[in-house]
Amino acid sequence: MRKALVGLFVVGALCVVGGSSTSCSGGGAGGTGGGSATAGGGSATAGGSAGGMATETADADAGTCTAAMTACTFVDATAADAGRTIEFGTTNPGASVPECLRVKVGQTVRFVTGANHPVVQTCGPKNRKLAAPDSATTNITFGLAGDYAGVCGIHQFPTAIRVEP
Numbered sequence: 001m002r003k004a005l006v007g008l009f010v011v012g013a014l015c016v017v018g019g020s021s022t023s024c025s026g027g028g029a030g031g032t033g034g035g036s037a038t039a040g041g042g043s044a045t046a047g048g049s050a051g052g053m054a055t056e057t058a059d060a061d062a063g064t065c066t067a068a069m070t071a072c073t074f075v076d077a078t079a080a081d082a083g084r085t086i087e088f089g090t091t092n093p094g095a096s097v098p099e100c101l102r103v104k105v106g107q108t109v110r111f112v113t114g115a116n117h118p119v120v121q122t123c124g125p126k127n128r129k130l131a132a133p134d135s136a137t138t139n140i141t142f143g144l145a146g147d148y149a150g151v152c153g154i155h156q157f158p159t160a161i162r163v164e165p
């Protein structure tokens, strides 16, 4: 819950979408960060031109997913009324069901995890985004396009989320 609150705060600080324009302050907010100020400014510009859809910025040290890490069939859950729940070690105690889900920026994926099946991220544009404790229901809203992959921290079975712009 604490992480979710922090995430919302960051989202609010980056862009304000108005009726006819999008105001982004990512560059200014990143001013004290030296190198990251440049990255923040660039992302803010990209978000504005895309209609303000990108609400997060990538972590410079985040691990990029390779094709091998996301070698799975992504279930299309991009439709507004699509279900976006992943049963992680529950309906099948040794797997993520579905294993891979495709969503759009701004959509929320609900992870329902079984006992001893925590979700641990292995790669993705933002660190520790794809993470959930075991025996819990965790909603994760993806504000940045890109591929995320993770595993059960105990049994290593995989899961992945592809976030489209």
Ligand SMILES: [Cu+2]
Residues within 6 Å of the ligand: 089, 116, 117, 118, 152, 153, 154, 155, 156
């Ligand atoms: Cu497990």
